[in-house]
Amino acid sequence: MDVGTSAPRTDGANAPGSLAAWDPGLMPLGLSPDDLPDGLIVADETGRVFCFNAAAARITARRPEDVIGLPVDRALPLEDLDGRRWWTVTDPYGGLATRIGQPERNLLLPGGREVLVSARYVRSRPTGPVHRLVVSLRGTEARRRTERSHAELIATVAHELRSPLTSVKGFTATLLAKWERFTEDQKKLMLETVDADANRVTRLIAELLDISRIDSGRLEIRRQPVDMPTAVHRHVQGHIGAGQDPDRFRIALVRPLPDLWADPDKVDQVLANLLENAVRHGEGRVTIEVAPAPTRTAEGTAVTVSDEGPGIPEESMSRVFTRFWRGSKRGGTGLGLYIVKGIVEAHGGTIEVGRASGGGAQFRFTLPVGTPAFMT
Structure with a gap:
């Protein structure tokens, strides 16, 4: 089978969203490009798109039937954040024959919408021409929500830490400077306040560590x-x-x-x-x-x-x-x-x-x- 062909068959095997067009070995798994959570665009050795899954259609707001068969730079016009055309800069079908792809980076779709894009260059032999270009797309909304959540977490914890640390600093500085002027009861009260505030700081740090472990799936349970x-x-x-x-x-x-x-x-x-x-x-x-x-x-x-x-x-x-x-x-x-x-x-x-x-x-x-x- 010629996996690089860009001419769709009429029996449905090469229809948009079908993996038969480029990897029949996956078909027994019942896997379709539309099952993938990320956008998937695949172009053949001539640079024409033959796979454009449902997630890619959702992210780009383009219909697969309008994209299949187009050159990849027209099907997916991308610019970097400096306004340069990404396909011209990266030149996947030219340049060094040792390249294997592009790492994920933020790029812009027409209209200025930001997406995360990575690419894989599939070669028939290690330094041969690009046989297949595989591009992955992700929306940035989930990452931005995560970044906002992390920023809110840092701001909240910083705010909560400021009060007890200010108290600890104030009382310890006062005690060090004027120790002889205070009665034993006053010293005890101030030290108890410092101890309570230190416990509060410890709890806040423990909460922060717990959240980190929960979010990363590393919370250890010792039964x-x-x-x-x-x-x-x-x-x-x-x-x-x-x-x-x-x-x-x-x-x-x-x-x-x-x-x-x-x-x-x-x-x-x-x-x-x-x-x-x-x-x-x-x-x-x-x-x-x-x-x-x-x-x-x-x-x-x-x-x-x-x-x-x-x-x-x-x-x-x-x-x-x-x-x-x-x-x-x-x-x-x-x-x-x-x-x-x-x-x-x-x-x-x-x-x-x-x-x-x-x-x-x-x-x-x-x-x-x-x-x-x-x-x-």
Whole structure:
């Protein structure tokens, strides 16, 4: 078969969106260019386009039937950010015979719309002429959203760090300059404030590291036996020890519970965040229920945390687990629930938000029983 031909057959095998025109070996996989998420344009050895998939049509706003058979520089007129014609600058069919392609870069379509373009030069022999030109297109919207999200994350964390660091710097400078002038009680109060602010900085840095690991899929789960009722009681006692009324909490256990293998530190992080949100943003009694629950693949443990406050507005529920979401009572970085969701999903579990029977907010997460660490 002449894989370089640009003349479409009439039996449909070489129709736009068909891989038969250039690689019949992939056809048993049932793969079509239209199945690819990125734009794909393929030109033959004469520089004429014979493949232009659906993603390329969407990105360029051109119909495949209007492009097939055209020279690639007319089918896909591109300019670099300096206004130079990309095909003239790169000259894929000329120049050095050792070139294998072009790395991804930002280019402009007619009208100034920005796209990410990379190219591969397929040669019949290592230094032979270009046999096939394969061009990949991507829109820039997703990358720009990611860049904006990263910029927002940096700005938010920088803002949150400024306050405690300013406090630490102020108190330590004052103590160093005027140590003898303060009473022991005053020194103790100032050092306690410095310690609290240092803890706040540590938490912010830990959140930043957690987000980095979640986004990159590198969040490590070290599974050990976890006694969920004991963990819940420990967190409730912590709030009571910090001054909360014991009557504000109600723990409901539904037994028997399956054995749970999870990361104890990560489970503590999830419970701490959900309970703190219920205490800080909710009202009335906070109810924590621990019960067995089926998951998609096996049995598991479900934990439900609910309060009797005003709840979360319906229009906000879809955004609760996104970065920087904050409730009606502003405060914090707005990253806690995003991290909670990442931790739960890293365990293979699920988390959802809804309205409690008393009208307040209700968070419910389910963890599968898991397996011991030495079995994973």
